[in-house]
Amino acid sequence: MKTNLLKSMLIAAMVLSMNVFFTSCDEETNTPEESFDTVVDESYSADVYDELEDIGDEAMSYTEENEAKTLTTDSKIQLYNYYRLSPCATITSVILNDTIKITIDFGDTNCLCNDGRERRGKIYINHYGYYWDGDVEIEYSFDNYFVDDNQLTGIRNVHRYRNENQYRQSDIIVNGEIILADGAGTISWDAEHTRIVTAGSDTREKYDDVIEITGSSNGTMADGSTFAAEITTPLVKTNQAGCFRWPVSGVREITINETTLIIIDYGDGTCDNLAEITKDGVTKTIELNRRRNR
8 A cells, every 4th residue: 555655745746846847948949039939920910910101102202203204104113223213113103283193003913112112902092182292191002912922902191291390290090001922911000100211301312311200000910919019119110221121229019909918129220130039038049031921
């Protein structure tokens, strides 16, 4: 009896030890890198909806360059000094006083753009007001528009004006969804952001722009989890050569399912693709990836 009791106690102790071991391993493997994978949906959504502003600016610049030819232009992008567009995009514009309707057609097959993204389908941009210097209302909508094989839907509304510092400021509201490639799910993304061109507002070029972005977003990730994100330190983007693909500084805090807080710090202004991600007091440096279907 004593022998059997001793064996039972030993077996119970071993099981308990194994449970503690595997539980500890599970906790240790929940790394910041894995946490970053759970917030890539929000970061990717913010990026592809924000870059529409740059695409719209380039399309408007191209329209103005060709306005002398005809009030209705339908021509391929021929120049290569664009950060987002490329020669495989077709710009169609109709200008009537202070109202401009622009269609950007990337075609039915993927068009490799100057920022490395592949796009297809159409973006519709309607402007009401004087685009560069006055108050303007801008609406972005889509027709079978894909970025890297992920389909964007919804509406992006912008109120743009010169603020008290004479910077171009955009107050943005987005209600959108991204249908991910290969049946990977759908991201719903609602945002209210403010975008200020703190350098370069006195020109219509893109190369000298420095942009600060603030605001918040919320929605549902492809895996069904919910998120709420807040930019706690303004995200800074610069069009310095090689820098425009990622924020060079700023902090975003993302709460997953109302319980898990993750902090992404984009750095001190250095032009690179690195960021620090912090969860549960543990911080790791990760490399940013612009493509969602990696």
